Amino acid sequence: MNAEWVAQRRSSAFEGRRRFGETTAERIANLSTYIGHQRLVSDWDSSPANLLAEIVRAASELPANLQSITDVARWKADVLIIRGEDGSIKGLRKPRLNLGFRETSRGNLRLDWWVDGDNSDFNYHERDFRHNPGYKDLSEILFIRKFEMMKMKIGQPASGNLEIDLRPVLADVAIGLVEETITSLRASFDVTLYRHFNLKRDESSQLVFYGILTAEEVKAKQIEEERRREEQRVDQLRDELAKWEAKHGIGPGRAVSAWEVMAAARMRIADRLDAMKRLGATLPDGQNALESSIKGVKAILAELNTETPPFDMSEIDGFDPRDTSGNQSIARGERLQDRIRSMVAPEQFTPPSYPIRTYDATASEPAYFGVVSVREMVVRMNEKLRESNQFPISTGDYPTNKAKFARLVRRWQAMDGYVVAEAAPAGPALSMR
Structure with missing residues (x-):
């Protein structure tokens, strides 16, 4: 920013978050040029030139004030050493540093540091930080005088008097100097900050509110902000579910339950989509997009800890798992068997x-189907399959465990002409070996 640019733009110089420059040093230099061109230099105690001079003085004293912290001779190196498992020295950890800023009773802005007694990482004692009249405090890092005059116009409308309207800008520069100093110290020290600025800006990034919060107040504010963000997140997810239901014509929970039940029944995608239409769903995105869309709402329901309602296949209008006339998975399987029978000779249907x-069934389980063992049940079923010119039970489908036995039972129940016998009383487990 050159002097001519500043001189020509009295109002636009205040625009933007980083007014008059990106860093505090740039802003001080450009403000000094601006104040000179606007002839705002006077002996008035609260003139822009004098207020800026207080910021410059604090910044110039900063390197000397930091020597008490950065002097490695003052660090307790023995407690900072990081050792490996073999006892070798790996390096040094960052010294712990307590920082806090405040406004003094005389309206000055002050940034201080201090130690925690014997637990400190510095070779200082708490008595070293006691105030001694006539001497600069060891704890002082920054001391910006007349800050109260700078901040008094924050948030107030422009008065038309440039000397007054420039004060919030100067306060912003003073606050920026404190913030930059804390940031630079964090690079070399493990900083614990006991005060925080509470700043608000308008749409043009002008400072309209200033305050200082304690660590407890900051924590409470963070908790409140997290609660508000969580509420907004939940509201947004619920809005997404409502939009999904309006678009697809079916509740998200019902759609997820129905889809999962049909998937567990090994229904093909085309049959599932047909069933979803029977449940009243619309497919505006096309058939292939519905599955991924349902996965998306399932994830949202999980985030909201919402349980999906139970679903039964009987809820699908016109659906019958034994119906072989419709476009359903079981019907497709029957048609496949018909094609197999037309291509393969009967003598090729020898059981493998x-x-x-064999699955260890209870006595009552095979007895329920009129046989005494699981192996006999397989023989009987193969006989029936051969009569109808169908393949026998494959080696992979042979009931070696409970899941395969349950699959065999379902297949038995679906065979035409089989009548289930009355259940026999429960008996000891049979070892069908």
């Missing part, structure tokens, strides 16, 4: 060699 291991 089954595993020795």
